[in-house]
Amino acid sequence: MSSSRSAEGEARTALEARIADPVIVNPPRFSDGFGSAVHWHESRRYRLVGHDFAVRATDPGLVRAIDAMYGPCADDGCPTTWYSVVDGFRSGALHALYVNDDFVIEASQASIIFGRLIWDINRSVIEKSTEHVLVHAAVATLGQVGVMLPAAAEAGKSTLVAGLVRSGFDYLTDEAAAIDPATLEVVPFPKPLSIDEGSFDVLAAIRPTVEGVTAAYFEGQWQVPANSIRPNAVGGPVRPTILVFPRFAAEQPTVLVPMRRSEALVELLRNTFDFHADGRRNFVALGRLVAGATCYRISGGSLEQACARIRGLVNALGHVGGSDD
Amino acid sequence: MIEPDDIDSVFVPARKPSVTGIELDGEMVLFDEQHETIHLLNHTGAVVWQCIDGAGAAEVIASDLATAFGADEATVSRDVLALLRDFGRKGLLSDVRPDDAILDEHRLDALEAPELTDG
Numbered sequence: 001m002s003s004s005r006s007a008e009g010e011a012r013t014a015l016e017a018r019i020a021d022p023v024i025v026n027p028p029r030f031s032d033g034f035g036s037a038v039h040w041h042e043s044r045r046y047r048l049v050g051h052d053f054a055v056r057a058t059d060p061g062l063v064r065a066i067d068a069m070y071g072p073c074a075d076d077g078c079p080t081t082w083y084s085v086v087d088g089f090r091s092g093a094l095h096a097l098y099v100n101d102d103f104v105i106e107a108s109q110a111s112i113i114f115g116r117l118i119w120d121i122n123r124s125v126i127e128k129s130t131e132h133v134l135v136h137a138a139v140a141t142l143g144q145v146g147v148m149l150p151a152a153a154e155a156g157k158s159t160l161v162a163g164l165v166r167s168g169f170d171y172l173t174d175e176a177a178a179i180d181p182a183t184l185e186v187v188p189f190p191k192p193l194s195i196d197e198g199s200f201d202v203l204a205a206i207r208p209t210v211e212g213v214t215a216a217y218f219e220g221q222w223q224v225p226a227n228s229i230r231p232n233a234v235g236g237p238v239r240p241t242i243l244v245f246p247r248f249a250a251e252q253p254t255v256l257v258p259m260r261r262s263e264a265l266v267e268l269l270r271n272t273f274d275f276h277a278d279g280r281r282n283f284v285a286l287g288r289l290v291a292g293a294t295c296y297r298i299s300g301g302s303l304e305q306a307c308a309r310i311r312g313l314v315n316a317l318g319h320v321g322g323s324d325d
Numbered sequence: 326m327i328e329p330d331d332i333d334s335v336f337v338p339a340r341k342p343s344v345t346g347i348e349l350d351g352e353m354v355l356f357d358e359q360h361e362t363i364h365l366l367n368h369t370g371a372v373v374w375q376c377i378d379g380a381g382a383a384e385v386i387a388s389d390l391a392t393a394f395g396a397d398e399a400t401v402s403r404d405v406l407a408l409l410r411d412f413g414r415k416g417l418l419s420d421v422r423p424d425d426a427i428l429d430e431h432r433l434d435a436l437e438a439p440e441l442t443d444g
Contacts, residue, residue, distance in 0.1 A: 260352065261351065266354060275433055
C-alpha cells in the first residue's frame, strides 16, 4: 500500500494547492477531489458490535496503529463507514477528519483529530447497537465469570480493567457493555483501552509503542490493544454475575463494600446509554441481570489492591480457583 | 382524577399500566414508562405496592397487612394511606394527579445520564 516518497510528495502538493485556495469558504466534501488527490493507506475492515468501518490515512504509521488497536474485530469485505484522516489540510499545517463524504473537524494538533476519530467510532457503536442494552461500564472475565464495572466517566474504569487484564482476566470492553436483553450476555466490544495521563505511571508497563510522526496522534491518551497487554486477552460473550461500581480516590485505602441490589439497579439505569429509546426492555433486562448478580462498591487509589480485591471476590464466590499471580 | 391528599380509606388504588416493577431482596424498583421516572421502594413500600390489585380499598389493604404482620390496625392504616398518597404524588397510581416537582426529581434525565468518555 505504500508509495514512493516522491509520488506522495506530488500528491500532497496537489492536495495543498486545492485546499489552500482562498475562495474555498466551506471545507470540501471528501468526494470533491480528495479520493484521487493523495495516496491513501487503508486499514482493514472492522466490525465492532453494530458498527462497520475502516480508516484511511495519509500517514501509514497511523493505519498500522489502527490495525493493531482494532485487530480482534477485523473482517473481510467493504465497510459501510470510511473514516479519512488527512494530514496537510488547507495550509498544510492542519489535520482533518472526514466520515465518508462529510467533513467533521480540522485542527493543528493531530491528537485532537485522533481523539475525535476514536470518540466517533465509540459513539457510532452505541448508536447503531439498538438491539443491545448499552451500559457505561467496563467488563472482564475470569474463568467464565463476568465482572462488570459500571461507572460514569473518570471513575477509573479503563485503568481498573487494564489492571485486571494484566493480572489474567480476559477483556470485553472498557467503555460500553453491550448486553443482549434475551440472554443477558455481554457481547465483546474490544476497543483499545483508552488510558489517560493520570494512569500513565501505574500502567507504564503497557505503554504502546508508536513510531515517528504518528506519535503526535497519541499525545495525552494511550490507546492500548488488549492483546498487547497479554496475548489472546479478548474474551467471549459472558453474563456478568459480579457487579462492582468503581470510584477512584487518590491516596485513599481500598474499600470494597456490598451494595443492595435495588441500589445497584438504579445505578445501572443511570449509566445506561439512551435508556428511554426502549425503556421497558432495558429496565426488565437490567433488573434480571442484577437479580442474578452480587453487587459491590469499590473505592481507593491502589490499582493493585483493587485488582486483588476483585479477584478475591471471584474466588470467594467459588467460581474459580487460582492466585493473584 | 383526584389529588394525592384526597386519598382516604375507601379509595381503591390501581397501579398505572405504564409502571413496571422488579423486586430485589424485598425492595422494589419501579419504572414508569409514561413519565420516564424511576422509584426505589423500601420493604414496607414494596409490600404495600404488591397489595394493590385495583379491587381492594385502602382499608382492606391495611386490614390484611395488620392481620398478616400481627400489627395494630390503626397504625398500619395510617402508614398505608401515607404510602398510597406518596405513590400518587409519584404518578404511580391511576386517576391520581402526580406532583410535577416530584416527577422531575425522579426522571432518569435528572440523574446525570452517561456521557461518552473521550477515547
